[in-house]
Amino acid sequence: MATLIDPEVERNEILRHYRRLLRTAKPYLHGNDAKLIKKAFNTSLEAHKNMRRKSGEPYILHPLAVAQIAVEEIGLGTTSIVSALLHDVVEDTPMEISDVEREFGPKVARIIDGLTKISGVFDYGTSEQAENFRKMLLTLSEDVRVILIKLADRLHNMRTLESMPRHKQLKIASETIYLYAPLAHRLGLYAIKTELEDLYLKYTDTEVYNDLVTKVRQSRSARNRFIKEFVTPIDEELKAQGFDFEIKGRPKSIYSILRKMRKQNVTFDEVYDLFAIRVILDVPPEQEKAACWQVYSIVTDFYQPNPDRLRDWVSTPKANGYESLHTTVMSRTGQWVEVQIRSKRMDDIAEKGYAAHWKYKDTGTVQPESTLESWIAKVREMLETNNSSALEFMDEFRQNLFVKEVYAFTPKGKLVILPDKATALDFAFDIHSQIGLQCLGAKVNQKLQPLSYQLRNGDQVEILTSHKQRPTEEWLQYVITSKARSKIKEYLRDDKRSKAEDGRYLVEKRLELLGVENNQENLNRLLAHFNLYNAQDFFYRLAIGQLDGREIKVELFDPTIESPQLPSSLDPRSFDQEVQKIRGVNANMLVIGEHTDKFDYHIAPCCNPIPGDDVFGFETETEGIIIHRTSCPQAVKLMSNYGSRIVRAKWTDQLELAFLAGIRIKGSDRVGLVNDVTRIISNSLKVNMRSITIDSNDGMFEGQIMVFVNDTDHLHKMIQRLSKVNGVLLVERFAT
Numbered sequence: 001m002a003t004l005i006d007p008e009v010e011r012n013e014i015l016r017h018y019r020r021l022l023r024t025a026k027p028y029l030h031g032n033d034a035k036l037i038k039k040a041f042n043t044s045l046e047a048h049k050n051m052r053r054k055s056g057e058p059y060i061l062h063p064l065a066v067a068q069i070a071v072e073e074i075g076l077g078t079t080s081i082v083s084a085l086l087h088d089v090v091e092d093t094p095m096e097i098s099d100v101e102r103e104f105g106p107k108v109a110r111i112i113d114g115l116t117k118i119s120g121v122f123d124y125g126t127s128e129q130a131e132n133f134r135k136m137l138l139t140l141s142e143d144v145r146v147i148l149i150k151l152a153d154r155l156h157n158m159r160t161l162e163s164m165p166r167h168k169q170l171k172i173a174s175e176t177i178y179l180y181a182p183l184a185h186r187l188g189l190y191a192i193k194t195e196l197e198d199l200y201l202k203y204t205d206t207e208v209y210n211d212l213v214t215k216v217r218q219s220r221s222a223r224n225r226f227i228k229e230f231v232t233p234i235d236e237e238l239k240a241q242g243f244d245f246e247i248k249g250r251p252k253s254i255y256s257i258l259r260k261m262r263k264q265n266v267t268f269d270e271v272y273d274l275f276a277i278r279v280i281l282d283v284p285p286e287q288e289k290a291a292c293w294q295v296y297s298i299v300t301d302f303y304q305p306n307p308d309r310l311r312d313w314v315s316t317p318k319a320n321g322y323e324s325l326h327t328t329v330m331s332r333t334g335q336w337v338e339v340q341i342r343s344k345r346m347d348d349i350a351e352k353g354y355a356a357h358w359k360y361k362d363t364g365t366v367q368p369e370s371t372l373e374s375w376i377a378k379v380r381e382m383l384e385t386n387n388s389s390a391l392e393f394m395d396e397f398r399q400n401l402f403v404k405e406v407y408a409f410t411p412k413g414k415l416v417i418l419p420d421k422a423t424a425l426d427f428a429f430d431i432h433s434q435i436g437l438q439c440l441g442a443k444v445n446q447k448l449q450p451l452s453y454q455l456r457n458g459d460q461v462e463i464l465t466s467h468k469q470r471p472t473e474e475w476l477q478y479v480i481t482s483k484a485r486s487k488i489k490e491y492l493r494d495d496k497r498s499k500a501e502d503g504r505y506l507v508e509k510r511l512e513l514l515g516v517e518n519n520q521e522n523l524n525r526l527l528a529h530f531n532l533y534n535a536q537d538f539f540y541r542l543a544i545g546q547l548d549g550r551e552i553k554v555e556l557f558d559p560t561i562e563s564p565q566l567p568s569s570l571d572p573r574s575f576d577q578e579v580q581k582i583r584g585v586n587a588n589m590l591v592i593g594e595h596t597d598k599f600d601y602h603i604a605p606c607c608n609p610i611p612g613d614d615v616f617g618f619e620t621e622t623e624g625i626i627i628h629r630t631s632c633p634q635a636v637k638l639m640s641n642y643g644s645r646i647v648r649a650k651w652t653d654q655l656e657l658a659f660l661a662g663i664r665i666k667g668s669d670r671v672g673l674v675n676d677v678t679r680i681i682s683n684s685l686k687v688n689m690r691s692i693t694i695d696s697n698d699g700m701f702e703g704q705i706m707v708f709v710n711d712t713d714h715l716h717k718m719i720q721r722l723s724k725v726n727g728v729l730l731v732e733r734f735a736t
Helices: 007-028 033-047 061-072 078-085 097-104 106-117 126-142 145-159 166-186 190-204 206-218 220-240 254-264 285-302 344-362 371-385 390-399 424-431 433-437 473-477 482-514 520-529 535-543 572-585 635-641 673-684 712-723
Strands: 245-251 275-281 325-330 336-343 405-409 415-419 439-444 447-449 461-465 590-592 601-603 615-619 625-629 646-651 659-668 688-697 700-709 728-734
Touching (some): 007 033, 007 061, 061 078, 078 106, 106 145, 166 190, 206 220, 220 275, 275 344, 285 344, 424 433, 424 482, 433 439, 433 482, 615 635, 673 688, 673 712, 700 712
Parallel strands (some): 275 336, 590 646, 601 625
Antiparallel strands (some): 245 275, 325 336, 405 415, 615 646, 659 700, 659 728
16 A cells, blocks of 8 residues: 655655755855755756655655765865756756756856766667767866766665666666776775775675675674774874874775675685774875875884885875875784875865865865876877777776876886886877877887886886887787777778778779679679678778689679578678567566577576576577676676666576586695585585585695586575585685
């Protein structure tokens, strides 16, 4: 039975959110600002008055929440608050951009226009959603507030994802980890980036997420006690030396704990740096650097530092503006602890990123040519010069979002910041496109190095060029930056186009010689004969000698012989028909095991899903539907880029098949252990093993067992039994 909603209760709830927004914004408001916010609130309230969210609450609470995030968590001002309140009105109501401009001015109208253009970034098929993403980035170079408000909007959508249907949860969560979390990272919004990552994990791998949340919660009191004991001597010494400071203990995010466990192949208990200690100093800008090093000296007087774990982002900030001094020290209880030392200004920039960066820039405490501005200038250049397909572009852009940096110098000492693993060729393109296209090699620290040389911090690089040098396909393997890749591809594309014209000319002359008419039907006969689908590709291969023009003979054009068909797998119509056929089986849900004999489906080898796993289907052109786990490493990319090919899927209860699963097992070695393990698998649970490998070293063993199971319950029972074997310390499933 539907519950009746009291309009008065709702009205009070809306006003409570609105007043909270005004209270938070008050320190930033000047002159007429409060009136403008009120006007925007009333406009939005009227525009959305009959709309509700999936959760059933009034729609106006969403723009209010986005505005709250913009001011409280990003530190944006009045223009952004007004834009956040109005961000959906043009898309969802009869109000137009011209109305917004008339009522709220050109700045707000431009931001709303940008937000409206990108609202459907991921709502369509492949190229459309990527193309919309490109539009979104164009607004980044015009007014970064568009992206910041979009991030606030995405954060609120992720916080309220519970009310969405499952397939929408997976799609939105995948887009978030694919693009929005890296964007938040690149713009220095660490708190938002961390929350987006954790929420992604909560909805795509709920069991793992809940397990880690419980473990972190259980270790909280012991952690707080440890932090208190650890900081006491540092606290006393800082007070004695007259510092104005604050010390915080910050736990690691759930997502980063899991990433560390998987990357280092360790258990939760073996992740040593579950938290970081942060020392925040209140000092004038001109004293920051000296003060940070002074505090470093105090910390290392009490605790022994790990020399390999010192990170100085005070002298050389990260490309997103992040500044801090990090060191890892050994506590008296034998645990490694990360200590981060920074000023209040640096902490503000670390938490609120771009907005705080600009606030401090206005006071003149940030260098005019900041690394963040130069990154945005690079994005603009990338957008203006990039001719690759929208999907390629999106992949390249992503690669440049979430990376560490390497710092190198020109012969004259100018600092060049590039992504980690960048090469001498990337360096050449960063200086100038023409230098990149003519690059022969480099002198790194006075020593000759090839194009593919990977730069190291502190390298001094002189690029060697030649007018005769020309890029080749191989160069794409030597570069990782978007600028270099797009310039090389652009050159190769132009080169291919020009050679294809030569090939077209050869075909025309050959047909003229044979007395055959140069028309589409005869061209199709040629393509079918050479087993190719693309005419330009055919002309190009002919020009470079990969195909032999002498094979073009008059018999190929005999009208009495039926025209051969193009290769069916290359015909775009065949796939569309197949898709419609699949969609017709069950429009809402693909049930694996029912009707699946009517078309082709395969279990993805990258994640080996088994009945009971949360899964989805992905339509391919040649292999039918591939079934993946929602937590599969490939899932994020597939759901983000190919929304139109994702099929909702679940297992039928009637499946009585055996599925392959991998189990990782660790523990202390003893005689008879392998025998105990295999007996549990084969005898008590009647499971067939495909393979078992156990490696023993210094009294410890680690093994991988491939078994055939019926479903996740069957697998969990086995994991529980194995974990009780004497000497076994860890049993877990792994993606095979």
